[in-house]
Amino acid sequence: xxxxxxxxxxxxxxxxxxxxxxxxxxxxxxxxxxxxxxxxxxxxxxxxxxxxxxxxxxxxxxxxxxxxxxxxxxxxxxxxxxxxxxxxxxxxxxxxxxxxxxxxxxxxxxxxxxxxxxxxxxxxxxxxxxxxxxxxxxxxxxxxxxxxxxxxxxxxxxxxxxxxxxxxxxxxxxxxxxxxxxxxxxxxxxxxxxxxxxxxxxxxxxxxxxxxxxxxxxxxxxxxxxxxxxxxxxx
Amino acid sequence: xxxxxxxxxxxxxxxxxxxxxxxxxxxxxxxxxxxxxxxxxxxxxxxxxxxxxxxxxxxxxxxxxxxxxxxxxxxxxxxxxxxxxxxxxxxxxxxxxxxxxxxxxxxxxxxxxxxxxxxxxxxxxxxxxxxxxxxxxxxxxxxxxxxxxxxxxxxxxxxxxxxxxxxxxxxxxxxxxxxxxxxxxxxxxxxxxxxxxxxxxxxxxxxxxxxxxxxxxxxxxxxxxxxxxxxxxxxxxxxxxxxxxxxxxxxxxxxxxxxxxxxxxxxxxxxxxxxxxxxxxxxxxxxxxxxxxxxxxxxxxxxxxx
Amino acid sequence: xxxxxxxxxxxxxxxxxxxxxxxxxxxxxxxxxxxxxxxxxxxxxxxxxxxxxxxxxxxxxxxxxxxxxxxxxxxxxxxxxxxxxxxxxxxxxxxxxxxxxxxxxxxxxxxxxxxxxxxxxxxxxxxxxxxxxxxxxxxxxxxxxxxxxxxxxxxxxxxxxxxxxxxxxxxxxxxxxxxxxxxxxxxxxxxxxxxxxxxxxxxxxxxxxxxxxxxxxxxxxxxxxxxxxxxxxxxxxxxxxxxxxxxxxxxxxxxxxxxxxxxxxxxxxxxxxxxxxxxxxxxxxxxxxxxxxxx
Numbered sequence: 001x002x003x004x005x006x007x008x009x010x011x012x013x014x015x016x017x018x019x020x021x022x023x024x025x026x027x028x029x030x031x032x033x034x035x036x037x038x039x040x041x042x043x044x045x046x047x048x049x050x051x052x053x054x055x056x057x058x059x060x061x062x063x064x065x066x067x068x069x070x071x072x073x074x075x076x077x078x079x080x081x082x083x084x085x086x087x088x089x090x091x092x093x094x095x096x097x098x099x100x101x102x103x104x105x106x107x108x109x110x111x112x113x114x115x116x117x118x119x120x121x122x123x124x125x126x127x128x129x130x131x132x133x134x135x136x137x138x139x140x141x142x143x144x145x146x147x148x149x150x151x152x153x154x155x156x157x158x159x160x161x162x163x164x165x166x167x168x169x170x171x172x173x174x175x176x177x178x179x180x181x182x183x184x185x186x187x188x189x190x191x192x193x194x195x196x197x198x199x200x201x202x203x204x205x206x207x208x209x210x211x212x213x214x215x216x217x218x219x220x221x222x223x224x225x226x227x228x229x230x231x232x233x234x235x
Numbered sequence: 236x237x238x239x240x241x242x243x244x245x246x247x248x249x250x251x252x253x254x255x256x257x258x259x260x261x262x263x264x265x266x267x268x269x270x271x272x273x274x275x276x277x278x279x280x281x282x283x284x285x286x287x288x289x290x291x292x293x294x295x296x297x298x299x300x301x302x303x304x305x306x307x308x309x310x311x312x313x314x315x316x317x318x319x320x321x322x323x324x325x326x327x328x329x330x331x332x333x334x335x336x337x338x339x340x341x342x343x344x345x346x347x348x349x350x351x352x353x354x355x356x357x358x359x360x361x362x363x364x365x366x367x368x369x370x371x372x373x374x375x376x377x378x379x380x381x382x383x384x385x386x387x388x389x390x391x392x393x394x395x396x397x398x399x400x401x402x403x404x405x406x407x408x409x410x411x412x413x414x415x416x417x418x419x420x421x422x423x424x425x426x427x428x429x430x431x432x433x434x435x436x437x438x439x440x441x442x443x444x445x446x447x448x449x450x451x452x453x454x455x456x457x458x459x460x461x462x463x464x465x466x467x468x469x470x471x472x473x474x475x476x477x478x479x480x481x482x483x484x485x486x487x488x489x490x491x492x493x494x495x496x497x498x499x500x501x502x503x504x505x506x507x508x509x510x511x512x513x514x515x516x517x518x519x520x521x522x523x524x525x526x527x528x529x530x531x532x533x534x535x536x537x538x539x540x541x
Numbered sequence: 542x543x544x545x546x547x548x549x550x551x552x553x554x555x556x557x558x559x560x561x562x563x564x565x566x567x568x569x570x571x572x573x574x575x576x577x578x579x580x581x582x583x584x585x586x587x588x589x590x591x592x593x594x595x596x597x598x599x600x601x602x603x604x605x606x607x608x609x610x611x612x613x614x615x616x617x618x619x620x621x622x623x624x625x626x627x628x629x630x631x632x633x634x635x636x637x638x639x640x641x642x643x644x645x646x647x648x649x650x651x652x653x654x655x656x657x658x659x660x661x662x663x664x665x666x667x668x669x670x671x672x673x674x675x676x677x678x679x680x681x682x683x684x685x686x687x688x689x690x691x692x693x694x695x696x697x698x699x700x701x702x703x704x705x706x707x708x709x710x711x712x713x714x715x716x717x718x719x720x721x722x723x724x725x726x727x728x729x730x731x732x733x734x735x736x737x738x739x740x741x742x743x744x745x746x747x748x749x750x751x752x753x754x755x756x757x758x759x760x761x762x763x764x765x766x767x768x769x770x771x772x773x774x775x776x777x778x779x780x781x782x783x784x785x786x787x788x789x790x791x792x793x794x795x796x797x798x799x800x801x802x803x804x805x806x807x808x809x810x811x812x813x814x815x816x817x818x819x820x821x822x823x824x825x826x827x828x829x830x831x832x833x834x835x836x
Contacts (some may be wrong), residue, residue: 045764078320119381156741231286
């Protein structure tokens, strides 16, 4: 990890309007839970809000964060200014990953815990489970989206297709998708911490292993793509 | 002292050949990479800076391959043509970050020194997205100079730079060349290259068309007559004498005095002209080659044989 | 080209290098051309092969259920359509959202980002007209996306000899609803794309507004229904295009659903908000482009 690159990536993430949207999503989510808790009794609507936060808000935050630290620079070629330096490409990829990952944890996974706790303060265990499950999913999502950003200019759209079509639509139609769906891995971890939560049934070991392998592999792949970064003339 | 070597390098994208069998060696001093738009200059610079793999051949810096070798950037600085992103940083932040990424001992001082060299100290506190094109160009240069590289590659460095800054930049490049650094810059504008570098590499349609001192290149083009203007005190007498010469292929009287002389064999002409003048008692006042400019060299190389 | 009998005179033929003096088409013709080009571009036509992939993959996914229904009709026969015309769009709203979010930047971001907008505005074309022409392209593209499955279902229904009057009435209602939805989606996605010149940002922003917004509203509605506070759910439904569409769909076509607008007043409010949202977004677009032109 390189502190200079981390600093630059943080600038890229927060120094633009992107940062505002990144903040808006979790803020709205938490506000909604506060409102619901105030207007209804404990635990009402908790599942609906958390499902929304987990299946949509969390991946979107991870997607925005991962593509913000890498996407625009690769897209307009200005990353060449960072790469014309004697810095290991895997260090570049990892430093950027760390920044995006931190954002995904703080703005994607942490709000899940907050929401859960706000809506049902009597069950802190469940709040923790949502947070940890969310953290696992956030790790895998951020890694995947980083690799996509290094691989293709259409990383954002491809990432959305993965989240909305593959995990959302097809995941609901074909149960086999759960083995290769990032969201279910996190859910499995959450279930292991709190029996009351939905059990996708892929097994804790598999879920953790798959998330770790995916994140590591994806960051390595992103670094490898940066090693082969090619400078093209203006089209 | 570092030398960049391309050995039989080709690069193709699908079925488009961008660079075709180029071998060149760029040594210390300043070299101009010259060619019309789309000739493959940017592709060559990408190959030389390790941001493109050759489809065939090798590209090396002091013997070390450039592709996928991050260590070369310790000795190499690159000023790409691409627009500088990072609009959300200030100029100083960017140059300072470059210094840090190079692992310099005192990155702050190095950044200030580089900013000073390109005369960007004053606007360095502003965000890059408020900069003009010329300022961005200079910040890019500062960022590439920050580690005092032995090799500097610049892709169209004078684009968008105002005339005064252009003079300053040219001075800077000349000075770096004179210090024994290997400086290569690309341009499609002849006057720019002519003012900065005698040593040129010419690429046309991805092929290496010529290499060397452009005056020498001009002299090698023997199948095309060299043009001279000769002014004397007796133009018509001299013209008559010149027409009789083997080495001269054409003589024309200029409207305001003097002769346009087309010379096929430059060497013989140089020897014969003083003798002719003495024999015919003509005093020669002026002898000017009219097309020993890069322009004519370039027109010749690009346009093919006349 | 000398006429016979007259002495030959010199002539300079107009090869296009001289200033054009002939008649010119007006702003309307430019706008029309822009709308047609934009519509083609939204589906990647007239662009690179790669940019055709996404719109057509989405369109194919979107048509898949309709084609399946057609298949069932052929082999099994049907008493009624398994999915209503208007319900269809609500079922495939994720695909629709991705389509609109991903293609709006094609029409709205690129000219701004690359500065080619000045070239358009150098013609006798006002900034407002440009904005509306672009919105028109996106509206038509969205309608193609929304209505092609409706058309397939309608043809299937007619071929299956279902009741023609009833089917036509339902299909017509679906077309009206689709128009309202397409207008609002065009407005929202267009405005976001025009304000953010970066494609990725615009896409995620639009998706966040459309889908996350809809998710929030759905959550509120289900809780409101659970708590017996249907009024809250009805008001919540006013906040996003998808929930507005769903509300009208439940109220007008199918009945049922979670907290649909009850009473004429609420239904009118739903329609007004849909139309007003679209109008506001279009006005925002016009203002945005006027500002760009004024710079």
